[in-house]
Amino acid sequence: MQSFTDIQALVFDVFGTVVDWRSGVARDASAFLARHAPGADPFAFADAWRLRYSPAMQEVRSGRRPFTRLDVLHRENLEAVLPQFGIDPADVVSSELDALNLAWHSLDPWPDSVPGLARLKRRFIIAPLSNGNIRLMLDMAKRAGLPWDAILGAEVVQAYKPAPEAYLRTAEVLMLKPAQVCLVAAHNGDLAAARQCGLRTAFIPRTTEHGPDQATDLRPESDWDAIAADMEDLAEQLGL
């Protein structure tokens, strides 16, 4: 890993790369669905909710909507997804939806994430560069023991990935050149956008992020600066 000698900070995609959002959301949706849509598949619910994630942020990225934190977008998307499962939003009390919306704050890390991050933290600044908002990332880290040095990401820089500002302003608040920052992600598209901005890139496959039939991001699609099996392997490759 000769190429990593100038790198001072590792920033991480979180949903999918550090934590397993699909299982976590399905877990919390399960009790909700048992009450409101018996027989509905909690994993299908998680997938349907997540499917509205990127289009909602696109409203912000396009400039049609001012920056709005992800918790608000998730909450709107939740109401939008209910009818797909035969649930009338008017039949559910608001506080119950607020509680379900917090599923995203309570996601479990992949088994290698916490030990891998702890090792990487010895040499590098480590921080999330997620589209999740500050409080979401904070609650998740506190519950799961993710040892971040700071909570960075979309809300700090007021821009959603893959907009270039999300990467460039994050390097800027770290007072680093883009080439001194490496994005760690399980998504080729995220890494491509980061590389376009001059950041270094590390790919970790998460082949069950979308469940057993996942068809995307099964392998690296470019010559990323590092390619590791998981966070612990990344630490290993970097001599930590």
Add this chain to the structure above:
Amino acid sequence: MQSFTDIQALVFDVFGTVVDWRSGVARDASAFLARHAPGADPFAFADAWRLRYSPAMQEVRSGRRPFTRLDVLHRENLEAVLPQFGIDPADVVSSELDALNLAWHSLDPWPDSVPGLARLKRRFIIAPLSNGNIRLMLDMAKRAGLPWDAILGAEVVQAYKPAPEAYLRTAEVLMLKPAQVCLVAAHNGDLAAARQCGLRTAFIPRTTEHGPDQATDLRPESDWDAIAADMEDLAEQLGL
């Protein structure tokens, strides 16, 4: 501490309250002065540098200058203070001043800070609400082991204390009402500004922050919600 039951986050003033800026800056200034102004008092240098802190931020608070991170203000103030010690800024290479400016990133905590914060973290979200910028707070925390849940403060909210926006926007990114947030500080003025915004307040005296002849903030000047001898006593009072 009946009144603390609704509080979810403790946010901390840092310079003076969590760390001993005067000794730390004097330590790093000492070698610099030995080279450029033999015989000069490093503590007097630290005091003179710090004296320019508030006026520099006032330029931002007043709107005369766009938000500028503290590292930049510190660096400008450093050049301004050199002639007071008989040093011509033109005689010092820029990289040496850059290095001295990092003294603020390497301040030591008071002895009770790390153990106290670790205890408070068990029940509360803990984060700096400092005028220091993100990278400064991050470097300080990583070096000293300050166990913050997130790095908040002036750069995140683009406002310098005691402007109301600094407190109100910090509560807002935490998705809390001001009354659910408590500022912990050694400075009565900071606490008064926070209370004005609806935050709760905790005072910890740091009677040697300004050296042995300190005349200000020796005691609480109002009925703050908590008054503790140090961070560990605050944890004790809160049953942690």
